[in-house]
Amino acid sequence: MSIWEILAENLRQGVVTLRYPQRVPPPARYRGLVQIELEDCVGCASCAYVCVSAAIHVTEERETFCWSYDPAKCTFCGRCVDACPTSALQMQAECPPIYHCAGALAVTYTRAYPRCEGCGKPFKVATQILRQRAYTEVSGEVETLLRLCPVCRQKEAIKSMVEARRIKEATR
Amino acid sequence: MPSWFALLIFPGFLYAVPMGWLMLWLERKILARLQSRIGPPFYQPFFDFIKLMTKEPLRRASGEDIFYLLLPLLALGATVGSLTLLPILPSSASAVGDLVLFVALVEVAPICLVLLGFLSRSIFGQVGAIREATLTIATNLPFITALIALAYASGSLRLMEIASNAPLATRAIALLALLFCLPIKLRLNPFSVANAEQEIYQGALTELDGWRLGLWELTHAVEWVALSGLIASLAVPWRSGQAILDAILFALLSLVLVVVLTVIAGATARLKLLQASRFYWRWGFGLALLALVVSLFL
Amino acid sequence: MSYTIPIGPYHPALEEPYKLELECEGENVREAHLQIGFNFRAIELIAQSRNIIQNIALFERVCGICSNVHTLTYCLALENLLGIEPSLRAQYIRVIVAELERLHSHILWAGAAAHILGFQTLFMTCFRLREVVMDLLETISGNRVNYAMNAIGGVNRDLTDPQTIRDGVRQIQKAVEGQLLPIFTNDPTVRARCAGVGILTKANAIAWGAVGPTARASGVAQDIRQAQPYLVYDRFEFSVPVQESGDVLARILVRALEMVESCQIIEQALEQMPSGQWKGQLFVELPPGEAVARIEAPRGEVFYYIASDGSEKPLRVKVRTPSFVNMPTVRLMLKGATLADAPLIQASIDPCYSCTDR
Numbered sequence: 093m094s095i096w097e098i099l100a101e102n103l104r105q106g107v108v109t110l111r112y113p114q115r116v117p118p119p120a121r122y123r124g125l126v127q128i129e130l131e132d133c134v135g136c137a138s139c140a141y142v143c144v145s146a147a148i149h150v151t152e153e154r155e156t157f158c159w160s161y162d163p164a165k166c167t168f169c170g171r172c173v174d175a176c177p178t179s180a181l182q183m184q185a186e187c188p189p190i191y192h193c194a195g196a197l198a199v200t201y202t203r204a205y206p207r208c209e210g211c212g213k214p215f216k217v218a219t220q221i222l223r224q225r226a227y228t229e230v231s232g233e234v235e236t237l238l239r240l241c242p243v244c245r246q247k248e249a250i251k252s253m254v255e256a257r258r259i260k261e262a263t264r
Numbered sequence: 265m266p267s268w269f270a271l272l273i274f275p276g277f278l279y280a281v282p283m284g285w286l287m288l289w290l291e292r293k294i295l296a297r298l299q300s301r302i303g304p305p306f307y308q309p310f311f312d313f314i315k316l317m318t319k320e321p322l323r324r325a326s327g328e329d330i331f332y333l334l335l336p337l338l339a340l341g342a343t344v345g346s347l348t349l350l351p352i353l354p355s356s357a358s359a360v361g362d363l364v365l366f367v368a369l370v371e372v373a374p375i376c377l378v379l380l381g382f383l384s385r386s387i388f389g390q391v392g393a394i395r396e397a398t399l400t401i402a403t404n405l406p407f408i409t410a411l412i413a414l415a416y417a418s419g420s421l422r423l424m425e426i427a428s429n430a431p432l433a434t435r436a437i438a439l440l441a442l443l444f445c446l447p448i449k450l451r452l453n454p455f456s457v458a459n460a461e462q463e464i465y466q467g468a469l470t471e472l473d474g475w476r477l478g479l480w481e482l483t484h485a486v487e488w489v490a491l492s493g494l495i496a497s498l499a500v501p502w503r504s505g506q507a508i509l510d511a512i513l514f515a516l517l518s519l520v521l522v523v524v525l526t527v528i529a530g531a532t533a534r535l536k537l538l539q540a541s542r543f544y545w546r547w548g549f550g551l552a553l554l555a556l557v558v559s560l561f562l
Numbered sequence: 563m564s565y566t567i568p569i570g571p572y573h574p575a576l577e578e579p580y581k582l583e584l585e586c587e588g589e590n591v592r593e594a595h596l597q598i599g600f601n602f603r604a605i606e607l608i609a610q611s612r613n614i615i616q617n618i619a620l621f622e623r624v625c626g627i628c629s630n631v632h633t634l635t636y637c638l639a640l641e642n643l644l645g646i647e648p649s650l651r652a653q654y655i656r657v658i659v660a661e662l663e664r665l666h667s668h669i670l671w672a673g674a675a676a677h678i679l680g681f682q683t684l685f686m687t688c689f690r691l692r693e694v695v696m697d698l699l700e701t702i703s704g705n706r707v708n709y710a711m712n713a714i715g716g717v718n719r720d721l722t723d724p725q726t727i728r729d730g731v732r733q734i735q736k737a738v739e740g741q742l743l744p745i746f747t748n749d750p751t752v753r754a755r756c757a758g759v760g761i762l763t764k765a766n767a768i769a770w771g772a773v774g775p776t777a778r779a780s781g782v783a784q785d786i787r788q789a790q791p792y793l794v795y796d797r798f799e800f801s802v803p804v805q806e807s808g809d810v811l812a813r814i815l816v817r818a819l820e821m822v823e824s825c826q827i828i829e830q831a832l833e834q835m836p837s838g839q840w841k842g843q844l845f846v847e848l849p850p851g852e853a854v855a856r857i858e859a860p861r862g863e864v865f866y867y868i869a870s871d872g873s874e875k876p877l878r879v880k881v882r883t884p885s886f887v888n889m890p891t892v893r894l895m896l897k898g899a900t901l902a903d904a905p906l907i908q909a910s911i912d913p914c915y916s917c918t919d920r
């Protein structure tokens with residue numbers, strides 16, 4: 093094609109650019125703002141570990157943990173989403189909004205640790221997804237055990253072991 | 265028709281300024297469409313002008329601003345003056361030797377540009393000024409030779425008589441040679457050497473800002489009208505006698521020239537100074553010389 | 563009249579900050595001086611204070627155009643150190659993204675060259691074509707510039723729609739062969755500006771250690787994809803375009819022909835790509851030791867060296883970028899050229915200053 097043919101072709105094709113408020117929709121995999129599903133988060137801070145620009149911070153208190161995210165610092169690399177063991181993080185498939193001051197879109201979520209059903213102390217709980225991954229079949233017994241804190245779980249385990257030995261001896 | 269009418273109304277300020285803006289817009293719009301872009305709305309050059317004029321300019325040494333004011337105004341006045349000499353209407357005021365005056369007036373703008381370039385004391389402005397001066401010399405050889413051919417063929421130095429009397433063969437070749445000169449005089453591709461943005465920024469205009477640049481842009485717009493007008497008014501010997509009809513014919517022909525120049529500009533890369541000069545000395549001057557030979561022997 | 567004219571650090575022909583000082587005699591360049599370092603970001607030092615996973619995202623930002631080659635080389639070096647090999651599917655995905663990026667980089671460069679030539683229509687044609695590649699990359703990875711595709715031992719995203727890529731690549735190949743090549747080689751004004759301008763002889767190219775298309779345009783037939791195949795490059799049939807003349811036109815030709823070859827590689831890769839695992843693995847610590855990796859980036863050889871003391875952070879990461887190696891050759895090319903050629907000549911090595919000032 094010579095340049096004249098290209099000019100003629102362009103003229104025939106008509107306008108292909110868009111006037112500003114119109115824009116091309118982002119693709120389905122677009123990496124936008126990071127969103128958290130708080131119910132699934134266990135507060136493991138893997139996302140904060142891989143975040144190169146320190147956009148994500150996870151801070152732990154005695155009874156709660158905080159997940160904070162500042163899009164102004166985010167490089168939208170998506171490593172937090174890939175690193176999340178419970179798939180609690182997602183990226184929005186649309187362009188972030190325009191904002192005027194650096195921290196305008198920053199979010200902080202605080203979540204209280206669930207309390208142990210035995211002793212009532214707060215503890216880090218395994219979420220549904222983690223449970224599913226660890227035990228392919230989650231039985232009712234495991235469910236009850238997982239609602240206990242590690243200390244109570246140990247007690248429960250010893251209790252059941254003692255019980256089992258007692259039954260074993262009784263049957264002998 | 266009184267001369268104040270020619271200077272102020274048609275084809276002077278009142279016609280030339282909006283027409284110049286229209287031409288600047290048409291150039292940008294056609295280029296955009298040739299590249300499948302939307303392009304600017306028609307009032308864009310006017311808005312550009314308003315924006316430049318209302319901007320707060322940089323402070324400069326007090327002695328300098330007088331030149332930044334006077335040089336563009338001189339160029340603007342001279343260019344509008346050259347426009348009034350064009351033989352558009354049958355009643356146009358035509359004096360003996362107005363062809364010579366036209367050439368003199370139309371050359372004021374490039375000279376002012378060269379002065380502005382040196383005045384700016386920027387290295388880019390100076391290189392731009394050198395390039396502008398070199399190219400002005402290179403392009404004026406075919407430009408003036410073609411005009412001489414036209415004057416000789418029609419036996420007169422009056423533009424009106426050239427427009428009506430020049431024989432067809434000479435007229436066609438000489439006008440083609442003149443058309444060759446337009447891209448360089450309007451600093452368009454492939455001869456946009458003096459304002460080659462990627463090499464020397466805006467050349468001589470690099471240091472101009474605010475109203476200083478705005479005035480020059482206005483001059484540039486009128487340059488478009490004057491130079492395309494020269495060819496448009498000499499192209500057709502026929503005049504209807506009705507002022508309105510002749511004016512419309514003239515305006516349309518000028519706009520056709522804008523389209524032609526823009527399409528050429530859109531299809532070419534920028535040449536180098538030496539290549540551009542060589543082109544004019546070889547092809548431009550060759551064509552003008554041919555026109556002269558034809559006018560001598562036919 | 564002799565004068566010194568500064569091109570850069572802010573200049574319309576240079577997108578990035580660096581300075582070229584030309585000593586001119588009229589329009590002729592007598593001597594050229596090069597200054598870099600206006601945008602030095604100390605990325606190698608920052609890398610020593612980040613863990614290895616954070617560093618992937620960090621090295622993605624060494625370059626704004628060829629971001630993928632940096633993460634790719636970094637991950638290859640880490641994999642060498644860890645002694646692992648990514649799955650076959652992951653390697654094919656890496657090849658496809660790398661070649662798409664080469665297409666993107668070369669088309670961008672063609673556009674930049676056209677812009678410097680003052681050829682606005684050609685510039686627009688190139689950038690319109692570039693959108694096709696950018697859209698492909700955005701569909702695959704979710705971002706137009708920083709693809710974040712590479713992970714240690716795999717990739718972060720799978721290729722789910724090979725047909726879209728195949729269509730896009732065919733469209734690009736058709737446009738490169740039908741529009742860019744003929745205009746850059748046949749258009750009289752472009753030829754007048756490019757042919758015989760900025761010549762780098764073969765001897766000089768070797769002596770100054772030029773790499774990539776710059777060297778190949780001077781007759782040095784070297785391409786790491788063939789000389790020392792990494793990933794799965796040994797499974798494709800492709801040729802390495804070489805030109806002998808060493809001028810700007812030769813560099814344009816080499817890049818244009820390389821684009822066609824890249825299209826062929828992508829088509830073959832899409833054809834051969836096996837199904838299977840593609841995900842990377844999570845490594846927190848490195849074994850003590852050192853490793854290197856080198857690949858053929860769009861601009862030439864990219865080289866990474868990693869040393870580790872067994873902690874989560876690397877002891878040292880050394881990056882060697884092709885622009886840094888190619889840049890001194892500009893001085894040779896500029897001697898005796900005209901001022902008007904200077905921007906074009908410096909652009910013809912496709913310099914990337916963010917790579918150089920990393």
